Amino acid sequence: MICSWNRATLTALLLTLFATQAQAASVSGSASFQGQAPAAEPIKMEADPSCKALHADGIAADDVIVNANGTLKNVFVYVKEGLSGKYEAPKTPVTLDQKGCMYTPKVLGVMAGQPIEIINSDSTLHNVHALPKNSPQFNLGMPLQGMKIKKTLAKPEVMVKVKCDVHPWMASYIGVLDHPFYAVTGEDGSFEIKDLPAGTYVIEAWHEKYGTQTQSITIDDSGKSDVAFQFGV
Amino acid sequence: MSAPETPKKFDLGKFITESQIYKSIFRHGYTTSDRDRALSVMTNVFFHLHPVKVRKSGARFGFTWCAGGLSFFVFLTLVVSGILLMFYYRPTVEHAYNDIMALREHVPFGIMRELHRWGAHAMIITVWLHMFRVFMTGSYKPPREFNWVIGVILLVLTMLLSFTGYLLPWDQLAMWAVTVGSNMARATPFLGHEGPGAALLAIGDIQLVHSGSDVRFALLGGRFVGAGTLLRFYILHCVAIPTAVVVLMSVHFWRIRKDGGISGPL
Amino acid sequence: MTMIKDAVNAFCSPVIIFTASMVCFYLFVRFPRQATSMAVSLPLLGLALAGFAFGLTDDHFRKIITTPDNVPIVGMLFIFLYFTWYAVRKGVINDQRMERGESTIEQTETNEKVLVFPYLIFIEFVMALAYAIVLVVWSIFLKAPLEEPANPTISPNPSKAPWYFLGLQELLVYFDPWIAGVLLPTFIIIGLCAIPYIDRDTDGSGYFSFKKRRAVISTYLFGFWILWVLLIVIGTFMRGPNWNFFGPFEKWDIHKTVPLLNINLSEIIFIKWLGIGLPKLWIVRELPGILLTLGYFMVPPAILAKTKLKSAYQKLGPVRYAVLMMLLLVMVSVPIKMYLRWAFNLKYIVAIPEFFFNI
Amino acid sequence: MAKxxxxxxxxxxxxxxxxxxxxxxxxxxxxxxxxxxxxxWKDYQKAFFKLKAEKATAELKQAASAVDKKELEKLRAEHSAARKTLESNSKSILDLNAKLTAAELEITKTKVVFQDLKQFEDSYRYYYEEYTAHHDPRAASYAAKLAEIKPRVQEAKIKLEKAEKGRDTVQAGLDALLRQEKEAQKKVDQLLDETTRIERKIEAVKPSFAKDLLNAPMLDFIAPTLEIQQVVLENLHDDYHFAKAQKVDRCTTCHMGIDQKGFEDAPQPFRTHPNLDLYLGSMSAHPIEKIGCTTCHGGNGHSVSFIDTAHTPRDEKQKAEWEKKYGWRDLEKWEAKMLPLQYTQAACAKCHTGTVEVPQADKLNLGRNLAVDLGCLNCHKVEGFEGLWKVGPDLTAVASKTDETWVSKWLQDPTRFRPSTKMPRIFHLENQAGADNAKLEDAAIVATAKYLHHHSAHPEVLRAPQGDAAMGEKLIKDLGCLGCHSAAGVTAGTHGPELSSLGSKVNADWLFTWLKDPKRHSATTRMPSLRLSDSEAADITAYLMSQRNEAFDSAAAPKADPKAVDDLILLNLQSKMRHEEAVAQLSKMAPDEKLLYLGERTIAHQGCYSCHDIRGFEQAKSIATELSDEGRKNLHQFDFGYVHDIPHTRQDWIRKKLEDPRVFDHGKVKGYYERLRMPHFGLSEVESEAITTFVLSLTQEEIALEAQDLLTTDEQRIERGRRLIQKLNCQGCHSFDGKDAILRSITEDPGAAPPVLHGQGSKVQEAWLHDFLQHPTTIRPWLKYRMPTFGLTDTETQDIVRYFALLDGRQTSYRGEVLQEVSPDRLAAGKELFEKLQCAKCHQITASSQAMGASFLAPDLTLTKHRLRSDWVIDWIKDPQAMQEGTMMPGFFPDMQSPLPDILGGDAQAQIEAIRDYLYRYDPAAAAESTAS
Known part of the structure; x- marks a missing residue:
């Protein structure tokens, strides 16, 4: 929340600075899923008993989550082309938690240079192994429960995979951008990118399994614009 | 001569020609009287190569083609340009080629090299022409026989001058022209190691004439054209042959006077 | 164009050029009056200039002509052609005057004297200035050649001596070095020196004439033009890589191969004619050649002294006559040897490699 | 007679x-x-100065705009105010100046007096000392004189000092008055410092009347501004064949901007040289004062004319451009022309000798490696490249591998079977075109195949069991075959042959035997053993045998026309005997005998044995020209034949020869055995350019030792290692020494790729590495790739071990680790850390370890004390990513911050050392006992 406030002030600041530019608008839409939702495979956590213990009933893989309304969760939507100008990265960190031997959130966006706070909420050893191609990689061991580490990714890159070598099923994806115009679809498969200046943009949606899609949109001064992405098998 | 009404008008020409310095040098006025003209020949060391008067037929360009006089003049220009080149040129294999290149590229008045080289060619042509003319007018006949012989020797020396100078740029052209030219010396009868009869000159098994002792070796200062040859040819070109030429030329000129002046029907 | 060039190239072989030149030379000295008349000489000059201009349109010809060191040869050719023409023409005019009983132009003025200054000196000065101009302009527009630094391991193909020695180098094709490079130059020098001691006839001294001195002048011109200048021209312009002969419009190809089938006189006699094989002893083997050579130098003078040159023999006396004949025979031996080579592929008349003695 | x-x-x-x-x-x-x-060159210099002035003017504009206008105004105002004050004080200044003059006069006067007296004193002293020394009675009088003059000197000195002090006082007063104005001026100057500097620069280069006068004809010998520029190179020489002339490069006379930054976009000849940090810069490896220009580029450095410097155009386009612009023409008789730019790297090898690769010379290195790989250097002798391995397979037992038909079809055109093959095409090339020649060629091919099989050994071959082809394909990808081979649809390594369509070539039993142990079949093969189990080998065999080349299979095999065979044999025999004897000999031969004879002659003629081991040719000499001095070979020694479409230069000949090796026979009439023999390699443009560069680099030019990049003994040992590494293709799998592994690039997860070996020398103990290279064992259980057994000799192994050590600047000792005494507390702390950081979660350390999934993740730590160097372990724990990018080993001490502040006072360094000490003292047997109890 602090984060969004911050973004609003930033945009306001930008607006005063670039008063000649058009007014801000927002893009919203959803990522729908077509066809048969794949059966989620259960994760075998036997290798690490301490994880197994946390999920007595077992847990399904989280690479494809189709929402109840037929939409797709964890789709990263962002403005790919069309922006000009520079955007300052916020100082407030984004959180990536390791909980129950899983990453929360599974997919997240961050601005280049913005801190990411990585938390180990489990009592077992995790290692955060980020595999960016544009920025330096890091691989840090987090043996203690409640341990926190702050890291940043210096250069824009969609997406940066983060994995845990101890628990091969664990994977998270971070979209690193040099502007604040991105969103991740949630439980209802919708997203909204706010405060976008008027103009023509290429919007891209990314999913771990189903790849990327792009759409070109023009936003006028009136403000709102809808985009719909369709993923499927 | 001087007008009485303008006695004070300053005449620069007169001022100069009547000054002591001018008189000490020229000893005669600059007028066109026969006396002055005769004096100018008699009192001038350069002109004095000539007699005061010559046969009219002999003075004509159509008769002499001026080839002999021109040969002498070409020789003088070669001496002058050659001396200037000597200031710059070093006859060693490290420097010779580079010095010539520098003359071509950036040395002020490097054109001396062209003047010298083309002058050398020109001299060969004028010398041949001179001999040609002398023959065609029958001017070698008695009493001028000996002067003709001197002329022949001068002709040979001229070609040798040119030949020795050919090596000095020390480029491929120079070296191989001299190699080819001097290879003939190898075959000199008795004196060259590949010449007829050389094999006969032996004391027991020891050959007297071999590639290290024959006339070519003496000429080149080595078995092949090399550093020694360059120096040898330089000395020949700049000192030895010119001296001989000057001496013989003096005799040649003197004999012209003594044998009846510029040739003509006797 | 190409056809003309090919025709010229085909025409140009040493034997044809040499023979054609001798024919022209003969016509020139046989008919000097006609040859030096404007009616003949001007068209010939025009033809020569046109041919030269045509040649310049050919890249290869132009390249050879404009090679810096070859430029003086071209100049020399034109200069000497002019002055030969001029001298003979003057001689012809004087001859005509003498036939009419008048004195020669020179003789009419021979007793008049003029002052050296200005009349002679001025001519000399103007000529000197003119020469200086020519030299400077020549130097400005034509750079002296400078190839890459001397390198004993790479011999340029062809390697040529300075142009004024190229006549001698050309003779190397027909003679061993000791003859072409040593003997013949020596004879040339001796021969030149000997001229005034043989031709002592004071008649014809100091003026241009032809008829009276036809034999003397013809011999001299033959030596100069055919045996010296022509050979220089062939050696410079027409000898390419491996000293092969090339026509004026033929590219100098280093790979050109021509058959060389030269044989010695001894081989002709003992193998071809007698079929008995070469004798082992050199003196026997070379006996025919030696006899032939000796005969060449002994028999003709003796016969001629009794017949055609009887008057000359009487005038000169035995020593002078012998020297003259020796010189003349050596001079004539050059074209004879050349023709023997062309006609019979004859390499040596006498070949004694044991002493490097080959003729 | 007329009058x-x-x-x-x-x-x-x-x-x-x-x-x-x-x-x-x-x-x-x-x-x-x-x-x-x-x-x-004068015109170029003028143009350059103009360009420089323009650049400086632009710079000046920028500098002027950078000056703070307000500040300047303010300072100027201050300055003028100070001036005004000064003017108002002009009367006192005048006054003081007058006083100053008077004071100066006084000083002069007193100084004269003092100096005179001093002279006398010195003189008296001299005489006094002299006379005293010689016991001369006159000494006394001089003693008196000296005593008399001393106080006078002293007095004069005091007077002088007083006068000087008076002057100083006046001066100080004057300075005080002027100070303010001076300081204000200084401030203004400081602000304008940059612009003044540039203005001066412009002044130096911009045209002026004075400069025109200095450069005027006939006056330019005095002090012209347009001058020849040159570098005299101390240790370098031009070879003038008889003597060495000192190298002098005058290139900078026209290329004036070559070593100055800022002319990168300037037109030639002023452009800045690329990469000034490597070339020309005074701090670079090739400073212009030491290396010059023509050392690398060639050409005539003494000259300053475009043509006579022997510039060589890069291509036809540049040639046309130069002809137009500079009147360029070829210097026919000049041998040492400049190298065209694309071949400049050839010059590197003049000084950089003895190394496998020349740093930064990619093209040269590529060419060199290609020349090794393609076997160029097997046939062509080149000094410094002797003793290379034969690049072709051993053919002494070829019969057990494949059949005669395959060999003859292969010889017809190897690329038909395998487009990527390194085997060049030898037969049926352009100079053997025509139906008659084709018959001769086919006869020679069949005879060659016959010979090879007839003389082949027949080693025992194992029976291949039935295998699973699908499993085999997976194994090829998993085991690391792709580090050397391209196979299973993946284009990867090129060190070994591409393995598709092997089924059309070999038989299964041979392949199985080969895979199990290549050295068994051929002692000289470079193929290592992967220690395959029977079932693995069978699976791979099954897969590879299933890959066939249908088009090749169905192609007709060449036939030997009996007449063609006879003709060729006759040609051979005639070279040794008279025609009739040859005919007689031929008629005596049986048909098989004929083929064997012809086969032997063909192999001898084509020189097959240079690249392959062939029985009967163990001692044969190679057939090709020596290339040791090819880069300087005389142009007229290159036979261009009737090829006129390329420039007649050395480089163009070499390149044409590489691209079209038989072309120079074009239009020539030659007998079958007289024709050119170099085979056709089907090189790409890049490859032929690279090899041309390499061939041009082969010169025996003598360069002074001072100018060369000489190798130290250690560097030579490194190069020896490099050669071995290149031969074994270690860098097909492992990245190190500046090379990236192919296998690594095709492995998605870097953690699953073969380990990176940067810093291997400081990582492992020599004895361990030695053993490991000879008998590899599993270190990283999670890796599917398998370290092969190369069957290295002891010397080779030591060379590699030393190579790795030297790469890290260490000498080999084989001494192992010497452990320091450690307190029990520290060991206890180590143990605690080991447990708290949950190391055993991934690393196996005992049989009862908690490590997950059967040591799936990390190496067994019991190996550590014998395998690793202790100081490396410290560095590794500190930051594993830095040492092995992509490793699964996490860092626990980011920025040297310990997550456990209560152990050893939270000192990260101490903690890491404690862990290390614990590991090196860990005794598995004892630990097992303690756990059991």
Whole structure:
């Protein structure tokens, strides 16, 4: 929340600075899923008993989550082309938690240079192994429960995979951008990118399994614009 | 001569020609009287190569083609340009080629090299022409026989001058022209190691004439054209042959006077 | 164009050029009056200039002509052609005057004297200035050649001596070095020196004439033009890589191969004619050649002294006559040897490699 | 007789000729002066100065705009105010100046007195000392004089000092008055410092009348601004064959901007040289004062004319451009022309000798490696490249591998079977075209195949069990075959042959035997053993045998026309005996005998044995030209034949020869055995350019040792290792020594790729590495790739071990680790850390370890004390990513911060050392006991 406030002030600041530019608008839409939702495979956590213990009933893989309304969760939507100008990265960190031997959130966006706070909420050893191609990689061991580490990714890159070598099923994806115009679809498969200046943009949606899609949109001064992405098998 | 009404008008020409310095040098006025003209020949060391008067037929360009006089003049220009080149040129294999290149590229008045080289060619042509003319007018006949012989020797020396100078740029052209030219010396009868009869000159098994002792070796200062040859040819070109030429030329000129002046029907 | 060039190239072989030149030379000295008349000489000059201009349109010809060191040869050719023409023409005019009983132009003025200054000196000065101009302009527009630094391991193909020695180098094709490079130059020098001691006839001294001195002048011109200048021209312009002969419009190809089938006189006699094989002893083997050579130098003078040159023999006396004949025979031996080579592929008349003695 | 006429011609008329000739001569002499003054390089220098002035003017503009205007105004105002104050004080200044003059006068006066007296004193002293030494009675009088003059000198000195002090006081007063104005001026100057500097620069280069005068003809010998620039190179020489002339490069006379930054976009000849940090810069490896220009680029450094410097155009386009712009023409008779730019790297090898690769010379290195790989150097002798391995397979037992038909079809055109093959095409090339020649070629091919099989050994071959082809395909990808081979649809390594369509070539039993142990079949093969189990080998065999080349299978095999065979044999025999004897000999031969004879002759003629081991040719000499000095070979020694479409230069000949090896036979009439023999390699443009560069680099030019990049003994040992590494293709799988592994690039997860070996020398213990290289064991259980057994000799192994050590700047000792005494507390702390950081979660350390999934993740830590160097372990724990990018080993001490502040006072360094000490003292047996109890 602090984060969004911050973004609003930033945009306001930008607006005063670039008063000649058009007014801000927002893009919203959803990522729908077509066809048969794949059966989620259960994760075998036997290798690490301490994880197994946390999920007595077992847990399904989280690479494809189709929402109840037929939409797709964890789709990263962002403005790919069309922006000009520079955007300052916020100082407030984004959180990536390791909980129950899983990453929360599974997919997240961050601005280049913005801190990411990585938390180990489990009592077992995790290692955060980020595999960016544009920025330096890091691989840090987090043996203690409640341990926190702050890291940043210096250069824009969609997406940066983060994995845990101890628990091969664990994977998270971070979209690193040099502007604040991105969103991740949630439980209802919708997203909204706010405060976008008027103009023509290429919007891209990314999913771990189903790849990327792009759409070109023009936003006028009136403000709102809808985009719909369709993923499927 | 001087007008009485303008006695004070300053005449620069007169001022100069009547000054002591001018008189000490020229000893005669600059007028066109026969006396002055005769004096100018008699009192001038350069002109004095000539007699005061010559046969009219002999003075004509159509008769002499001026080839002999021109040969002498070409020789003088070669001496002058050659001396200037000597200031710059070093006859060693490290420097010779580079010095010539520098003359071509950036040395002020490097054109001396062209003047010298083309002058050398020109001299060969004028010398041949001179001999040609002398023959065609029958001017070698008695009493001028000996002067003709001197002329022949001068002709040979001229070609040798040119030949020795050919090596000095020390480029491929120079070296191989001299190699080819001097290879003939190898075959000199008795004196060259590949010449007829050389094999006969032996004391027991020891050959007297071999590639290290024959006339070519003496000429080149080595078995092949090399550093020694360059120096040898330089000395020949700049000192030895010119001296001989000057001496013989003096005799040649003197004999012209003594044998009846510029040739003509006797 | 190409056809003309090919025709010229085909025409140009040493034997044809040499023979054609001798024919022209003969016509020139046989008919000097006609040859030096404007009616003949001007068209010939025009033809020569046109041919030269045509040649310049050919890249290869132009390249050879404009090679810096070859430029003086071209100049020399034109200069000497002019002055030969001029001298003979003057001689012809004087001859005509003498036939009419008048004195020669020179003789009419021979007793008049003029002052050296200005009349002679001025001519000399103007000529000197003119020469200086020519030299400077020549130097400005034509750079002296400078190839890459001397390198004993790479011999340029062809390697040529300075142009004024190229006549001698050309003779190397027909003679061993000791003859072409040593003997013949020596004879040339001796021969030149000997001229005034043989031709002592004071008649014809100091003026241009032809008829009276036809034999003397013809011999001299033959030596100069055919045996010296022509050979220089062939050696410079027409000898390419491996000293092969090339026509004026033929590219100098280093790979050109021509058959060389030269044989010695001894081989002709003992193998071809007698079929008995070469004798082992050199003196026997070379006996025919030696006899032939000796005969060449002994028999003709003796016969001629009794017949055609009887008057000359009487005038000169035995020593002078012998020297003259020796010189003349050596001079004539050059074209004879050349023709023997062309006609019979004859390499040596006498070949004694044991002493490097080959003729 | 006519009356004598004393005049010859009208003298007046000659005056006209005098005038004309004099004028013309003067004009031509002026021409001399003109051509002296008008040199190309002068024009270039003028243009460069203009360019420089323009650049500086632009710079000035920028600098001027950078000056703070307000500040400047303010300072100027201050300055003028100070001036005003000064002017108002002008009277006192005048006054003080007058006083100063007076004081100076006083000083002069007193100084004269003092100096005079001093002279006397010195003189008296001299005489006094002299006389005293010689016991001369006059000494006394001088003693008196000396005593008399001393106080006078002292007095004069005091007077002088007083006068000086007076002057200083006045001066100080004056300075005080002037100070304010001076300081204000100084401030203004400081602000304008940059612009003034640039203005001065412009002043130095911009044209002016004074400069024109200095550069005027006939005056330019005094102090011209346009001058020849040159570098005299101390240790480098031009070879003038008889003597070595010192190298002098005058290139900078025109290329004036070559070593100055800022002319990168300037037109030639002013452009800055690329990469000044490597070339020309005074701090670079090749400073212009030491290396010059022509050392690398070739050409004539003494010259300053475009043509005579022997510039060589890069291609036809540049040639046309130069001809137009500079009147360029080829210097026919000049041997040492410049190298065209694309081949410049050839010059590197002049000084950089003895190394496998020349740093930063990619093209040269590529060419060199290709020349090794393609076997160029097997046939062509080159000094410094002797003793290379034969690049082709061993053919002494070829019969057990494949059959005669395959060999003859292969010889017809190897690329038909395998487009990527390194085997060149030898037969049926352009100079053997035509139906008659084709028959001869086929006869030679069949005979060769016959010979090879007839003389082949027949080693015992194992029976291949039935295998699973699908499993085999997976194994090929998993085991690391792709580090050397391209196979299973993946284009990867090129060290070994591509393995598709192997089924059309070999038989299964041979392949199985080969895979199990290649050295068994051929002792010289470079193929290592992967220690395959029988079932693995069978699976791979099954897969590879299933891959066939249908088109090749169905192609007809060449036939030997009996007449063609006879003709060829006759040609051979005739070279040794008379025609009739040859015919007789031929008629005596049986058909098989004929083929064997012809096969032997063909192999000898084509030189097959240079690249392959062939029985009967163990001692044969190679057939190709030696190339040791090819880069300087005389142009006229290159036979261009009738090829006129390429420039007649060394580089173009070599390149044409590589691209089309038989082309120079074009249009020539030659017998079958006289034709050119170099085979056709089907090189790409890049490859042929690279190899041309390499061949041009082969010179035996003598460069002074001082100028060379000489190798130290250690560097030579490294190079020896590099050669071995190249031969074994270690870098196909492992990245190190500046090379990236192919296998790594095709493995998605870097953690699953073969380990990176940067810093291997400081990582592992020599003895361990030695053992490991000879008998590899599993270190990283999670890796599917398998370290092969190369069957290295002891010397080779030591060379590699030493190579790794030297790469890290260490000498080999084989001494192992010497452990320091450690307190029990520290060991306890180590143990605690080991447990708290949950190391055993991934690393196996005992049989009862908690490590997950059967040691799936990390190496067994019991190996540590014998395998690793202890100081490396410290560095590794500190930051594993830094040492092995992509490793699964996490860092626990980011920025040297310990997550456990209560152990050893939270000191990360101490903690890491404690862990290390724990590991090196860990005794598995004891630990097992303690756990059990």
């Amino acid at each position: 004598p006429n004393p005049s010859l011609y009208s003298v007046q008329k000659t005056f006209f000729w005098f005038a004309v000739t004099s004028v013309l001569l003067t004009a031509s002499l002026a021409g001399i002066v003109y051509i002296d003054a008008k040199r190309d």
